[in-house]
Amino acid sequence: MEPQQRRVGLVPLSPSHTARSGDKLARDLRPADSSSSGHSKSDKDKGVNVQVLVRCRPLGEDEARLNTPIVISCNEGRREVSAVQSIANKQIDRTFAFDKVFGPNSKQKELFEQAMSPIVNEVLEGYNCTIFAYGQTGTGKTYTMEGGARKKNGEFPSDAGVIPRAVKQIFDILESQTAEYSMKVTFLELYNEEITDLLAPEETLKFVDDKSKKPIALMEDGKGGVFVRGLEEEVVCTADEIYKILEKGSAKRRTAETLLNKQSSRSHSIFSITIHIKECTPEGEEMIKCGKLNLVDLAGSENISRSGAREGRAREAGEINKSLLTLGRVINALVEHSGHVPYRDSKLTRLLRDSLGGKTKTCIVATISPSIHCLDETLSTLDYAHRAKNIKNKPEINQKMVKSALIKDLYSEIDRLKQEVYAAREKNGIYIPRDRHLQEEAEKKAMVEKIERMEQEAESKDKQLMELQELYNRQQLLTVELSDKLEKTEKSLEETEQSLFELEEKHTQANATIKEKEFLIFNLLKSEKTLVEQAIELRSDLKNAASDVSNLFSTIERKDKIAEGNRLLIQKFQSQLAQQLEDLHKAVAASVMQQEQQLKAMEQDMHSFVSTKAEAIENLRVQVGKLKNMYGSGIRVLDNLAEELKGNNQLKFGELNSEVAKHSSALEDLFKGIALEANSLLKDLQTSLQKQEAKLTDYARQQEAAHARAVENTRAVSKITMNFFETLHMHASNLIQIVEESQCTNDQKLYELQKKFEECTAFEEKQMLEKVAEMLASSSSRKKKLVQMAVNDLRESANTKISKLRQETLTMQDSTSSIKAQWKIHMEKSESNYHEDTSAVESGKNDLVKVLQHCRKKAELGAQQWRNAQECILSQEKRNAASVDTIIRGGMEANNLVRARFSGAASTTLEDAEIANKDIKSSIEHSLQLDRDACGNI
Numbered sequence: 001m002e003p004q005q006r007r008v009g010l011v012p013l014s015p016s017h018t019a020r021s022g023d024k025l026a027r028d029l030r031p032a033d034s035s036s037s038g039h040s041k042s043d044k045d046k047g048v049n050v051q052v053l054v055r056c057r058p059l060g061e062d063e064a065r066l067n068t069p070i071v072i073s074c075n076e077g078r079r080e081v082s083a084v085q086s087i088a089n090k091q092i093d094r095t096f097a098f099d100k101v102f103g104p105n106s107k108q109k110e111l112f113e114q115a116m117s118p119i120v121n122e123v124l125e126g127y128n129c130t131i132f133a134y135g136q137t138g139t140g141k142t143y144t145m146e147g148g149a150r151k152k153n154g155e156f157p158s159d160a161g162v163i164p165r166a167v168k169q170i171f172d173i174l175e176s177q178t179a180e181y182s183m184k185v186t187f188l189e190l191y192n193e194e195i196t197d198l199l200a201p202e203e204t205l206k207f208v209d210d211k212s213k214k215p216i217a218l219m220e221d222g223k224g225g226v227f228v229r230g231l232e233e234e235v236v237c238t239a240d241e242i243y244k245i246l247e248k249g250s251a252k253r254r255t256a257e258t259l260l261n262k263q264s265s266r267s268h269s270i271f272s273i274t275i276h277i278k279e280c281t282p283e284g285e286e287m288i289k290c291g292k293l294n295l296v297d298l299a300g301s302e303n304i305s306r307s308g309a310r311e312g313r314a315r316e317a318g319e320i321n322k323s324l325l326t327l328g329r330v331i332n333a334l335v336e337h338s339g340h341v342p343y344r345d346s347k348l349t350r351l352l353r354d355s356l357g358g359k360t361k362t363c364i365v366a367t368i369s370p371s372i373h374c375l376d377e378t379l380s381t382l383d384y385a386h387r388a389k390n391i392k393n394k395p396e397i398n399q400k401m402v403k404s405a406l407i408k409d410l411y412s413e414i415d416r417l418k419q420e421v422y423a424a425r426e427k428n429g430i431y432i433p434r435d436r437h438l439q440e441e442a443e444k445k446a447m448v449e450k451i452e453r454m455e456q457e458a459e460s461k462d463k464q465l466m467e468l469q470e471l472y473n474r475q476q477l478l479t480v481e482l483s484d485k486l487e488k489t490e491k492s493l494e495e496t497e498q499s500l501f502e503l504e505e506k507h508t509q510a511n512a513t514i515k516e517k518e519f520l521i522f523n524l525l526k527s528e529k530t531l532v533e534q535a536i537e538l539r540s541d542l543k544n545a546a547s548d549v550s551n552l553f554s555t556i557e558r559k560d561k562i563a564e565g566n567r568l569l570i571q572k573f574q575s576q577l578a579q580q581l582e583d584l585h586k587a588v589a590a591s592v593m594q595q596e597q598q599l600k601a602m603e604q605d606m607h608s609f610v611s612t613k614a615e616a617i618e619n620l621r622v623q624v625g626k627l628k629n630m631y632g633s634g635i636r637v638l639d640n641l642a643e644e645l646k647g648n649n650q651l652k653f654g655e656l657n658s659e660v661a662k663h664s665s666a667l668e669d670l671f672k673g674i675a676l677e678a679n680s681l682l683k684d685l686q687t688s689l690q691k692q693e694a695k696l697t698d699y700a701r702q703q704e705a706a707h708a709r710a711v712e713n714t715r716a717v718s719k720i721t722m723n724f725f726e727t728l729h730m731h732a733s734n735l736i737q738i739v740e741e742s743q744c745t746n747d748q749k750l751y752e753l754q755k756k757f758e759e760c761t762a763f764e765e766k767q768m769l770e771k772v773a774e775m776l777a778s779s780s781s782r783k784k785k786l787v788q789m790a791v792n793d794l795r796e797s798a799n800t801k802i803s804k805l806r807q808e809t810l811t812m813q814d815s816t817s818s819i820k821a822q823w824k825i826h827m828e829k830s831e832s833n834y835h836e837d838t839s840a841v842e843s844g845k846n847d848l849v850k851v852l853q854h855c856r857k858k859a860e861l862g863a864q865q866w867r868n869a870q871e872c873i874l875s876q877e878k879r880n881a882a883s884v885d886t887i888i889r890g891g892m893e894a895n896n897l898v899r900a901r902f903s904g905a906a907s908t909t910l911e912d913a914e915i916a917n918k919d920i921k922s923s924i925e926h927s928l929q930l931d932r933d934a935c936g937n938i
């Protein structure tokens with residue numbers, strides 16, 4: 001029997017309607033202390049931003065193998081995600097800040113505890129909360145929401161996602177508070193803008209595939225909310241039940257193969273958990289607190305062209321995009337506070353209306369990949385998520401309900417369902433209860449009336465619009481006429497203005513002409529006056545000119561007389577010039593004669609100068625020859641000195657060489673002695689080491705024997721241990737058999753219990769149609785009895801099993817004690833072997849110590865010999881130093897002597913050079929004097 005209870009009904013998604021369903025609520029309430037948490041109204045007033053966190057998955061195995069470059073870095077501390085890429089001239093470097101950031105190494109547990117756990121707590125406080133997973137296909141939306149492997153063998157898997165962890169936390173808290181609560185879950189899929197119930201029984205699903213069946217409908221409740229009619233709600237009592245439901249629903253999720261991800265989920269899924277918790281007011285009134293958690297796994301956000309979906313799936317992709325696009329538009333409208341928010345454009349946004357800008361607390365997990373190949377999609381996801389951060393919701397705690405009112409509500413719901421079941425059984429053509437049919441008909445009628453009314457209103461509005469249009473047209477015509485008139489008037493005004501302007505211009509021109517004429521007359525009068533004055537002046541000038549002309553004639557006469565005088569003068573000058581030229585010719589001839597005589601005298605002087613000069617040069621040549629001889633002798637002296645020095649040095653080097661040869665032979669002898677001693681020492685050492693080697697070989701043989709013994713012993717022990725383990729294995733298989741048997745019996749008993757329970761429930765259902773309230777009490781007592789019986793049975797069988805177990809344990813104890821005895825014998829044997837080995841090791845150690853002492857003595861002897869050799873070398877070195885010192889001293893003295901002689905020879909040479917220099921100087925001066933004399937003569 002399935003522990004959860006199923007019902008089909010109207011499932012509201014808005015907070016105000018969560019309490020409409022839940023027929024098992026009253027039965028599933030558990031005993032508990034009620035604890036209500038306080039609620040501040042500040043959130044309600046201010047509005048709370050949607051919490052956005054980003055999770056980056058690690059590289060997949062294939063990506064890591066191909067060394068795919070990573071372009072995303074997450075700074076969890078600074079809550080930042082950076083995308084950095086530079087290829088050729090394209091440079092991307094963008095950083096986004098979020099409420100929380102989880103890097104590739106983040107664990108499921110961390111993400112849940114840091115970001116999701118507080119949200120779950122708020123659900124238990126009575127809030128409605130929604131968690132979205134948004135991102136490209138394959139970035140880990142489903143991994144984050146649902147996680148890896150399911151719960152196995154009672155262990156909670158470490159990679160369990162948000163949903164199983166949230167469920168666990170809810171149950172843990174409720175159990176710890178021992179609260180009275182009831183819980184129900186729904187799981188739907190939105191695919192091609194069609195809703196599918198993932199919790200519907202198989203038959204219904206088959207029916208859904210049939211085109212004749214209407215898909216599950218999304219209905220307006222007339223109060224701004226929506227509900228999904230016909231959605232299955234499962235009442236759950238344990239976390240395990242939810243895990244099973246989740247697994248069942250996930251398996252049904254439709255997936256389509258795309259080029260990006262073969263397992264890619266192409267649909268949106270919404271998993272909702274609604275919790276009712278009983279609380280008691282101080283006045284003792286029982287209240288029901290309600291909270292809801294929506295967990296939404298969206299389809300991959302990548303665009304359709306990249307996803308590679310074609311033909312048949314084109315519509316699917318389009319519809320998925322329609323929902324995601326509308327989600328984007330809704331986010332944009334909310335962020336930009338534009339008046340119209342297009343919630344109604346897609347089913348996804350209609351369903352999640354309250355989570356986007358409504359009274360729900362919302363958290364968006366944006367999942368991204370670090371790979372370079374997904375960079376474009378990653379950036380668009382980050383942009384999308386970053387924008388969503390600015391959405392403000394106004395979270396409100398759901399109103400608590402009085403328990404009695406809730407029960408009343410539930411009764412009426414039961415009645416309605418009963419009628420539905422009755423109608424379905426009857427199959428009278430109306431597959432819904434008559435009342436509901438009538439109610440729907442009435443609603444439809446009301447709607448039609450409303451539409452008609454609206455149409456009438458629209459018509460009257462149209463009429464008004466037409467009238468207004470006519471009025472407007474008339475006004476337009478009038479305006480056109482008036483504007484024509486205005487135009488004409490404006491034109492005539494313009495013409496008048498133009499002629500006025502022209503007249504004014506003419507007037508100013510006439511004024512100007514008059515002024516000009518006046519000015520001309522004035523000027524004419526003035527010039528007439530000036531002409532008269534000038535005529536008077538001209539007359540006087542004429543008189544003056546006549547007197548001037550007579551003067552001029554007298555001047556011309558004087559000029560003629562002067563010209564005559566000039567001609568006479570020129571003739572006189574000509575004759576004088578001829579006389580003077582003749583005199584000059586004579587003087588020049590005399591001067592040429594004189595010059596010739598002077599040149600002859602100069603020639604004689606030059607001859608005498610050349611002969612004197614030749615004499616002086618001869619003198620100079622003699623002096624230079626002397627000087628050359630002198631330098632030659634000086635250099636020869638120096639050569640002799642150098643020869644002497646060379647001889648000296650060779651002598652000294654010969655001495656030094658013989659000394660060194662003597663020393664080296666002495667050293668050679670010394671080293672030969674030392675080498676002989678060292679050889680004998682080494683031989684000694686070798687013989688002692690050979691002895692030691694022989695001893696060590698003996699010792700190794702002893703050790704080998706000991707090890708062989710130890711191996712033998714270990715084999716014996718392993719045999720014993722094998723026997724022990726075989727016995728253990730036998731007992732363990734016995735135990736497994738016992739456990740399996742007990743499990744079979746338990747299963748059998750549980751099956752019987754389930755059967756009985758089902759029968760009882762069926763019977764009770766019949767009874768409850770009449771007396772639901774009384775039956776509740778009696779049924780619970782009956783169930784208690786039933787359960788008690790089953791528990792007693794289980795206890796009995798458990799007791800028999802335990803006695804069998806005890807028997808097995810005793811047998812095991814026996815075998816353990818026998819093994820203990822064997823082990824003791826083995827230990828004793830091992831101990832004696834150990835002692836033997838230890839003594840052998842001890843004797844080997846003593847031998848080694850002796851050999852070491854011997855070696856140490858030898859080494860000391862060697863060290864003493866080396867010290868002696870060192871002393872010998874030192875004394876030899878001292879002797880060498882002394883002899884080299886005396887040789888060098890002798891050399892130095894000889895050198896000093898040669899130096900003194902050398903400086904004497906140098907000073908005599910210098911004196912000689914001084915005298916020769918003086919001679920040269922005097923002969924040069926003499927030559928110069930001669931030159932000067934010659935110059936004076938010339």
Ligand SMILES: Nc1ncnc2c1ncn2[C@@H]1O[C@H](COP(=O)(O)OP(=O)(O)OP(=O)(O)O)[C@@H](O)[C@H]1O
Nearest residue numbers: 057058136137138139140141142143263264265300
């Ligand atoms: N944070 C993570 N750590 C380790 N593995 C991860 C992580 N996120 C995702 N994966 C692995 O990456 C693969 C794809 O993840 P998943 O199916 O959850 O992606 P998705 O976004 O839900 O894809 P789809 O849109 O197709 O549903 C899975 O094999 C999953 O195990």
